[in-house]
Amino acid sequence: MFERFAKPARTAVVLAQEEARDLCSSSIEVEHMLLGLLACPDGGLREILAAHGLTADDVREALARKRTGEPLGAEDAEALRSIGIDLDAVRESLEATFGENALDEAAVPPEGSRWRKYWGAEGGPRGHIPFTSDSKKIVELSLREALARKDDRIEAGHMVLAVLRAPNPVTRRLLGDDDAVRTLRDAVTGYLDRAA
Secondary structure, eight states, X not given: OGGGBOHHHHHHHHHHHHHHHHXXXXXXXXXXXXXXXXXXXXXXXXXXXXXXXXXXXXXXXXXXXXXXXXXXXXXXXXXXXXXXXXXXXXXXXXXXXXXXXXXXXXXXXXXXXXXXXXXXXXXXXOSOOOBOHHHHHHHHHHHHHHHHTTOSSBOHHHHHHHHHHSOOXXXXXXXXXXXXXXXXXXXXXXXXXXXX
């Protein structure tokens, strides 16, 4: 199926893997696919996405904030406390075992560690990064979008339509409400119509 992808769409998939690696993700998620599309060589598509408030830099920044932000808020802590898990006690136990601020600092595996071979020089995972089922679904849906439009190949725009059709919770927050998604979908569809 990959041979049906136009060069910008193929590039977007490759860039998605690089984005996942740069963000230290162990898998390629839908948000990484979106980032790959935001950096792909289809300038017209990137202009449409930017006009709707989606740029690679802004999305990268939002994802980095999410990754480095407080993982559990007060509501989460209360919910865990209701089932007998005290986050403060867990933190104290981990810091007693692994040292102060162990949860706040990502430690690169030491030179002699068996885990070092899986760690890249940039501080992220090295080697093959698998696609999640949701990101695989984006690839499948992009084919369906192309077939529904009777297009003979899959463009990066079809992949954007697939992301809009099946966003995960992270991309849903990035894309906005239903009206924003509908407006963007109409703009991308119009762009594909003009390119055809």
